[in-house]
Amino acid sequence: NAGVTQTPKFRILKIGQSMTLQCTQDMNHNYMYWYRQDPGMGLKLIYYSVGAGITDKGEVPNGYNVSRSTTEDFPLRLELAAPSQTSVYFCAGRTLEGAKDYGYTFGSGTRLTVV
Amino acid sequence: GENVEQHPSTLSVQEGDSAVIKCTYSDSASNYFPWYKQELGKGPQLIIDIRSNVGEKKDQRIAVTLNKTAKHFSLHITETQPEDSAVYFCAASNGKGGSQGNLIFGKGTKLSVKP
Numbered sequence: 001n002a003g004v005t006q007t008p009k010f011r012i013l014k015i016g017q018s019m020t021l022q023c024t025q026d027m028n029h030n031y032m033y034w035y036r037q038d039p040g041m042g043l044k045l046i047y048y049s050v051g052a053g054i055t056d057k058g059e060v061p062n063g064y065n066v067s068r069s070t071t072e073d074f075p076l077r078l079e080l081a082a083p084s085q086t087s088v089y090f091c092a093g094r095t096l097e098g099a100k101d102y103g104y105t106f107g108s109g110t111r112l113t114v115v
Numbered sequence: 116g117e118n119v120e121q122h123p124s125t126l127s128v129q130e131g132d133s134a135v136i137k138c139t140y141s142d143s144a145s146n147y148f149p150w151y152k153q154e155l156g157k158g159p160q161l162i163i164d165i166r167s168n169v170g171e172k173k174d175q176r177i178a179v180t181l182n183k184t185a186k187h188f189s190l191h192i193t194e195t196q197p198e199d200s201a202v203y204f205c206a207a208s209n210g211k212g213g214s215q216g217n218l219i220f221g222k223g224t225k226l227s228v229k230p
Contacts, residue, residue: 033217041222041223042204042220042221042222042223043159043204043220045217048214048217050212050213056213056214058217090158090159094218096210096212096216098210100147100210101146101147101208101210101216101218103147103149103161103164103218104149104151104159104161104218105161106151106158106159106160107158108157108158109156109157109158
């Protein structure tokens with residue numbers, strides 16, 4: 001199993017450009033998440049999904065969009081990049097069966113710089 | 116909602132010493148408490164977790180303890196080694212679906228192990 005795979009690993013965007021951060025998983029996770037981590041800081045939840053076709057906002061959703069057309073894929077879209085979106089982005093998958101939580105599996109991250 | 120406080124924010128120890136990181140939580144319904152290790156340039160990795168029906172769990176040099184009455188849990192690392200240097204995150208969840216059941220993370224502890 002590859003786990004949770006994120007692409008690209010690095011990207012530099014100009015202000016106003018758009019891009020999609022890709023995330024795919026082969027662990028049959030029902031839940032998927034997007035977090036951002038600013039330098040020296042903790043994890044902030046952007047969006048999450050509880051299953052295919054269902055997404056919801058997290059703590060910091062402004063400037064981002066997501067979709068979940070399949071269980072495996074959960075792309076994050078930036079429409080008009082701004083310097084404030086310079087960060088490291090992590091995708092995570094989670095399996096929740098009934099009330100039993102198996103924790104999150106994180107991808108290796110995408111380092112995005114907006115100039 | 117759930118709130119997780121983590122202390123200290125930074126911790127420096129000599130190689131071979133023990134390290135202890137503490138977290139408190141607010142939601143008495145929380146029943147799952149994972150710990151993640153994030154090495155420089157990588158995504159967080161699950162290192163140990165504990166459920167509310169257990170008071171302590173060990174895995175070689177790391178252990179986690181849970182005090183449900185006091186609503187706090189701790190990570191203990193014995194015989195620290197330079198490769199233990201990383202940022203450690205605690206988290207808590209109640210196993211419910213939707214936003215109420217998302218893992219709530221502490222702000223992280225940067226552990227430095229000096230040779």
